[in-house]
Amino acid sequence: MKGSVFRLLLLMALLAAITQAQAVRADAGTPVLLAAGALLLCGLFAGKVAKGMGLPRLTGYILVGVAVGPYALGFIPGAGVKGLELVKGLAVSLIALVAGTELHLGLIRRVGARVALLCAAVCGVTFAVCFGATFALKPVLPFLAPMTVPQALAVSALLSTVVVSFSPTVTIAIVQETSARGPFTEFLMALVIIGDLFVMVAFGLAAGITRATFGNGLDLPALVGGVGWELFGSVGVGCLLAVAMLLYMRGVNRELPLFLVGLSFAAAEGGARLHLSPLLVSLAAGALIANLDEREGRRIHQAINQAGLPVFALFFAAAGAGLKLDALVTVGPAALLLVVLRGLAIWAACRRFAPADDPRLKRYLWMGLISQAGVTFGLAALVSRTFPSFGPQVEVLIVAMITAHELVGPVLTRRALMGSGEIRAEEAGGGA
Amino acid sequence: MQALLVFLIVAALSLLASSRSLLDPARFPALAQLAASGLLFLIFGVLLGPSGLGVLTARNLDSLRPLIALGLGTGGVLLGLNLEPRLLRLLPRPVYAAALAHAGTAFLFVALPLLVPLMLSSGLRPLMAVSAAALLGAAASLSSGHFAVLGYRNGRLERARGLGVALLTMMDDAVGLGVLALGLVLGATGNAAQGLGLLGLALLLGVACGALLAFLTRSLKDPAEQTTVTLGMVALVGGAAAYLRLSALLAGVACGATLALMGGRTVERVARALARVERPTYLVLVFMVGCSIHARDLSAWALLPAFVGLRFLGKVLGGRVAQRLTQGVLDLPPRFGYALISQGGLALCLVAEYVLLVPGSMSQRVLDVVAVGAVVNEMLAHGAFRQVLAAEPPPPPTQAEPPAGDAGVAA
Numbered sequence: 001m002k003g004s005v006f007r008l009l010l011l012m013a014l015l016a017a018i019t020q021a022q023a024v025r026a027d028a029g030t031p032v033l034l035a036a037g038a039l040l041l042c043g044l045f046a047g048k049v050a051k052g053m054g055l056p057r058l059t060g061y062i063l064v065g066v067a068v069g070p071y072a073l074g075f076i077p078g079a080g081v082k083g084l085e086l087v088k089g090l091a092v093s094l095i096a097l098v099a100g101t102e103l104h105l106g107l108i109r110r111v112g113a114r115v116a117l118l119c120a121a122v123c124g125v126t127f128a129v130c131f132g133a134t135f136a137l138k139p140v141l142p143f144l145a146p147m148t149v150p151q152a153l154a155v156s157a158l159l160s161t162v163v164v165s166f167s168p169t170v171t172i173a174i175v176q177e178t179s180a181r182g183p184f185t186e187f188l189m190a191l192v193i194i195g196d197l198f199v200m201v202a203f204g205l206a207a208g209i210t211r212a213t214f215g216n217g218l219d220l221p222a223l224v225g226g227v228g229w230e231l232f233g234s235v236g237v238g239c240l241l242a243v244a245m246l247l248y249m250r251g252v253n254r255e256l257p258l259f260l261v262g263l264s265f266a267a268a269e270g271g272a273r274l275h276l277s278p279l280l281v282s283l284a285a286g287a288l289i290a291n292l293d294e295r296e297g298r299r300i301h302q303a304i305n306q307a308g309l310p311v312f313a314l315f316f317a318a319a320g321a322g323l324k325l326d327a328l329v330t331v332g333p334a335a336l337l338l339v340v341l342r343g344l345a346i347w348a349a350c351r352r353f354a355p356a357d358d359p360r361l362k363r364y365l366w367m368g369l370i371s372q373a374g375v376t377f378g379l380a381a382l383v384s385r386t387f388p389s390f391g392p393q394v395e396v397l398i399v400a401m402i403t404a405h406e407l408v409g410p411v412l413t414r415r416a417l418m419g420s421g422e423i424r425a426e427e428a429g430g431g432a
Numbered sequence: 433m434q435a436l437l438v439f440l441i442v443a444a445l446s447l448l449a450s451s452r453s454l455l456d457p458a459r460f461p462a463l464a465q466l467a468a469s470g471l472l473f474l475i476f477g478v479l480l481g482p483s484g485l486g487v488l489t490a491r492n493l494d495s496l497r498p499l500i501a502l503g504l505g506t507g508g509v510l511l512g513l514n515l516e517p518r519l520l521r522l523l524p525r526p527v528y529a530a531a532l533a534h535a536g537t538a539f540l541f542v543a544l545p546l547l548v549p550l551m552l553s554s555g556l557r558p559l560m561a562v563s564a565a566a567l568l569g570a571a572a573s574l575s576s577g578h579f580a581v582l583g584y585r586n587g588r589l590e591r592a593r594g595l596g597v598a599l600l601t602m603m604d605d606a607v608g609l610g611v612l613a614l615g616l617v618l619g620a621t622g623n624a625a626q627g628l629g630l631l632g633l634a635l636l637l638g639v640a641c642g643a644l645l646a647f648l649t650r651s652l653k654d655p656a657e658q659t660t661v662t663l664g665m666v667a668l669v670g671g672a673a674a675y676l677r678l679s680a681l682l683a684g685v686a687c688g689a690t691l692a693l694m695g696g697r698t699v700e701r702v703a704r705a706l707a708r709v710e711r712p713t714y715l716v717l718v719f720m721v722g723c724s725i726h727a728r729d730l731s732a733w734a735l736l737p738a739f740v741g742l743r744f745l746g747k748v749l750g751g752r753v754a755q756r757l758t759q760g761v762l763d764l765p766p767r768f769g770y771a772l773i774s775q776g777g778l779a780l781c782l783v784a785e786y787v788l789l790v791p792g793s794m795s796q797r798v799l800d801v802v803a804v805g806a807v808v809n810e811m812l813a814h815g816a817f818r819q820v821l822a823a824e825p826p827p828p829p830t831q832a833e834p835p836a837g838d839a840g841v842a843a
Contacts, residue, residue: 003651007647007648010644010647010648011644011648014640014641014644014668017640018637018672018675018676021633021637021676022675022676025676025677027677028675028676028677029497029501029674029675029676029677030497030498030501030674030675031671031675032498032671033498033501033502033505033667033670033671033674033675034667034668034671034672034674034675035671036498036664036667036671037664037665037666037667037668037669037670037671037672038664038668038671040660040663040664040667040668041648041661041664041665041668044657044660044661044664045648080675083498255708258708258712262439262443265439266439266440266443269439305656309656309657309659309660310659310660310663310664313660
């Protein structure tokens with residue numbers, strides 16, 4: 001580990017020198033590629049340091065991103081981090097593709113109904129607690145205070161919907177890293193994925209209602225159509241993607257990792273333009289391939305393990321660099337309260353509603369549900385764009401919560417998997 | 433969106449360029465040749481860029497500059513890695529003299545005459561015109577040995593002669609890079625001392641990154657980690673250069689050369705990791721250069737015949753001199769100068785770098801002339817190399833059958 005620390009320090013010294021050199025140049029060029037290279041290298045070695053300290057590599061990626069990012073040491077300009085948005089979609093898409101290859105029909109039949117029920121319970125309880133708390137904070141939250149009661153209720157519902165969301169990206173990345181296998185892991189992965197589907201539907205509804213309370217009227221057909229397109233359109237596009245992948249693997253079959261990275265990038269970017277969920281598109285593609293041809297599903301898994309390390313290291317380090325630490329100061333107390341309440345709600349719901357046949361679910365499952373990352377970021381940004389009058393302030397509050405969840409979530413997820421006894425290896429072949 | 437667009441365009445073009453039926457060398461030799469060299473992407477770039485159909489706008493291209501910096505950085509590191517000090521020390525002096533002769537003659541044939549119209553046509557500072565003329569000369573001095581390599585691989589050119597051509601064409605890269613450095617010193621800031629400082633900073637950055645890469649990769653055993661560190665460092669060297677407005681290409685060369693000197697066994701692993709991304713990165717770069725061409729600049733079109741014609745003369749004459757200088761040392765084919773007409777990708781890298789660091793109409797004109805000239809030279813090279821093959825004695829009957837894919841290149 002000492003070697004990795006030394007290498008990380010050398011890299012940071014080089015970045016510091018580049019920052020100093022920039023000061024003598026009056027007109028700086030584009031910082032995007034610099035950010036990509038720096039975060040990739042620092043992320044990789046920080047991951048090794050974190051592993052040496054018994055933490056998930058992912059935590060190392062995020063922490064080093066925070067350290068070298070624009071809100072701490074400032075080695076990487078904010079514009080550089082913003083330019084890496086493209087990588088986020090790619091990483092989510094790749095991770096979902098791997099997760100999809102794990103979704104066999106047998107698994108869905110075995111745990112599908114139980115997972116859906118528990119997910120509804122956890123999401124419901126967490127939503128109720130956060131909704132109540134947010135509305136109770138109306139007098140002290142600057143963006144809620146001037147609103148009418150119906151408006152404040154709608155905005156509280158919208159905010160709470162986003163706050164409920166989990167992070168399939170972090171969960172799947174930690175599962176990849178630890179090579180965890182077994183019923184507990186399957187249950188956890190299925191729960192975070194289904195939880196995201198719940199959140200997507202709920203967010204669409206809450207956004208429609210919020211728009212109505214602010215005088216734009218409730219357009220029910222558009223609301224249902226939008227949510228339906230996001231869900232079923234994503235699955236449809238995912239199926240087309242699966243066919244394209246199978247044709248490539250059977251026809252061309254060269255440079256599969258590169259092909260998958262390219263296709264995932266196209267799926268993520270194209271999906272976002274078509275208002276589809278990149279997560280669901282890739283998940284559907286992976287699941288269809290795994291159920292049509294198990295051998296090809298395994299090959300995709302291996303190929304992403306080969307190509308995934310740089311993408312995941314860059315994604316999580318960029319996520320860390322993008323965490324607005326200054327937001328913690330302004331909305332810190334409210335965010336902290338919501339973080340604690342969300343954690344308690346998830347813990348209580350898991351203790352109360354998790355299936356009793358496996359005691360590990362009652363004890364450890366909640367730890368795997370604390371993380372928040374890409375999906376929550378995306379929804380927060382959407383709130384900001386859709387409701388410019390109060391959205392940016394809501395975004396700041398949510399980002400402050402994500403900051404806290406990003407720092408503790410991966411560690412808790414790893415502990416959950418360790419507690420379940422399903423971790424097979426300390427060092428997986430790739431992944432995060 | 434722009435990145436997705438470029439990705440989809442390049443992916444679609446790659447599929448097109450790899451289609452054997454569409455680009456059958458027997459049916460469309462010129463098109464197949466352009467596809468093989470990647471210059472077909474340049475033509476598509478012109479067609480889809482702001483000068484053509486406008487699918488990509490000038491603003492789009494501006495936001496895609498990191499891709500150009502990545503391409504230049506990667507190209508630079510690969511060039512630097514090829515600088516093997518042990519091998520360079522073994523080469524006899526006449527080989528250096530011959531390389532300098534054919535590259536230098538083409539340089540002088542192009543740079544000196546074109547300096548006059550460049551000075552007259554622009555009301556800019558003379559230093560700027562000298563810098564632009566030097567870049568045109570540098571691009572002209574470069575040659576690609578790929579015809580010779582394909583020639584000896586498919587048995588139409590004796591192996592030793594093919595290798596001789598390849599060696600001499602590789603060595604003129606140094607002339608091109610040297611002139612780029614000079615052009616940037618003269619043109620980047622308008623103050624030679626300041627330009628020299630920036631060049632030094634670029635080289636220092638490259639050396640620091642190369643040394644660090646050698647150190648970082650030494651302890652890594654996992655291939656995925658090796659690839660990650662290699663790609664990260666290439667992005668860092670190109671990105672830092674682009675951020676500091678330095679030459680990504682020269683910083684990359686310094687990085688690669690430092691790694692070649694210090695890397696030991698890791699050099700091969702780094703080269704293998706880079707080889708995987710070399711072709712896609714190159715094609716994206718060529719496409720972006722194509723998009724950047726101002727096809728409606730009449731002055732550039734007026735300079736183009738002079739550039740191509742003078743370069744041709746310079747290469748033929750320089751080839752003769754080189755042949756004389758290497759008698760008894762290298763076995764070069766008859767009509768050696770005709771084997772040097774193809775220009776290769778480094779010329780595009782030079783002008784892409786120049787236009788990034790020395791913005792203005794003059795550097796844009798240099799890019800237009802060199803990029804279109806590269807396509808014309810590639811087409812000319814196809815015919816010119818036939819002259820070389822025609823003068824070759826027939827190959828001995830024991831030589832291997834030509835591979836199907838290369839059949840059309842020397843046909």
